[in-house]
Amino acid sequence: MASSVERLSEPANPSIREQTPAWIGVDWGTSNLRVWVMNSDNHPLHALESSAGMGTLEPSQFEPTLLGLIEPYLDASRVLPVICCGMVGARQGWSDAGYLTTPVDQQSRAQAHFTQTNDKRISVHILPGVKQLSPADVMRGEETQIAGLLLQTPTFSGTVCLPGTHTKWVSIENSTINSFQTCMSGELFALLSKQSVLRHSVQSENWSDEAFDQAVASVIEKPETLASALFSLRAESLVNAVPDEVLRSRLSGLLIGAELASCRSLWSDKKVMIVGDAKLAGLYAQAMSTLDSQVNLVEGDAMTLSGLIANYQSQLELQR
């Protein structure tokens, strides 16, 4: 198990730093583990990160991995609640937290899966994912970011787009996840740019907005051109010596354009909130800037923490 721990932030005010932790928020994805040590006002006292993602761990390794990070904050005299979201709740994770089935409203989101631990100083709950029966779809982690968004903007109605390896397009109304759709453009980009014949033609640190925009527009207009447009990136490099940065930007534009074409009903004439890291979410916003939708950007990590807070509050209320 290769892992590294990094202290992400340290509150400037010593009085906050010395406060007693009230609970722990955990975002445990396939390749990363993030931990927030929270006070009773729901402010983070410490933020920690490790590369010990769910994909690198056996079920028996989750508890010691978590304890290795949070040991300094534990106290034998009390039980610290730990709320986890993400792939940690998959069948191959720490403990199968199952799925809620769409439509998923605020009340059902309060559910969490209690996970037995050997260490009695913690009480671990893992949030379930969300599934849709037809067309079949699944998410695990994004539902928490949406809960966070709805904690901050309870009246939001429209589509939430969460770009990533597997981008989610989620239709929200009355604080309810009605339906959603997943596209694997992020994974396709990684496979094609690193492992296909195109890898010889798209290795560049630079970027061309013009090439990206043109590719997006061409695929949205004619989605059927995608299959032949992909190999043409290699051919343009061999035949016309088109620079790698243009071809890399074009590959990204082709894949995001194909995704937009497949999700048209979810953004056309809709309010769209894009939740993610600045770079990737920014590309989606750029691709959509000329389309018939109102697009706003929100930072993804902040929404995850907000979603964990929303769930912690729900747990407290359930206990009253």
Next chain:
Amino acid sequence: MASSVERLSEPANPSIREQTPAWIGVDWGTSNLRVWVMNSDNHPLHALESSAGMGTLEPSQFEPTLLGLIEPYLDASRVLPVICCGMVGARQGWSDAGYLTTPVDQQSRAQAHFTQTNDKRISVHILPGVKQLSPADVMRGEETQIAGLLLQTPTFSGTVCLPGTHTKWVSIENSTINSFQTCMSGELFALLSKQSVLRHSVQSENWSDEAFDQAVASVIEKPETLASALFSLRAESLVNAVPDEVLRSRLSGLLIGAELASCRSLWSDKKVMIVGDAKLAGLYAQAMSTLDSQVNLVEGDAMTLSGLIANYQSQLELQR
């Protein structure tokens, strides 16, 4: 360099087996090397195969690799012509044979690139690939299969489809390659089924014609659905326990359907000749069976050998 040599065929008639070789035909692709030892009537005396594909070799290794296979047929008293096609003529191959530019007619196809060797018992020529300037595209090897097809069916007019890792769709008229289009569905299928998240849901030795046909039809009708249909394979497995054989067949159908959608002008209302191995070419024929085109199948290796013969004959005529 890992390689294995296999004697593929041995003529039953001893009088043929003992005939003097007249020339050598070579199909040297990225992952395989095939060699035919030919008599003066253009019949193969021996067929050999090795895994020493172009992708595994440094430029200096090509000549010794070939000699290792054909040494028994060489004679110090004469020079044996060797005609090669395929990726051996790429910039990273034995020697850059360049490209002919479309339109490519029978006369231009007689060109071949003389390659200097240390061993004076052989005279090596490598056939050039074909490039198209706009839209940019390239082929290397398929042009020889097309020459073979035109040797056998000189009057063919229509589209030749050559399925493979990078499938080529080639428009032929008056024995001329007018234009062509490449789709990388074969490489996409390999990447998605072996290395993406879909790999967990498509590992099966079995097959469902029904799932394949439905997927082809759905993407041809609505090409814009491809991007979201891909992840739904994983979701159908998780949510509805759809069997792997159905999902594998569906993945193949989605990718071939997307390819057919992108190449519609090349098969709609056209005669289509599919050149390839029985399994993959058969899938393309099945996908096209309900479409508005006349489809015929031809075995790919036979066309490669026929194309090498066509070129050898052209070389002889040039020398007269």
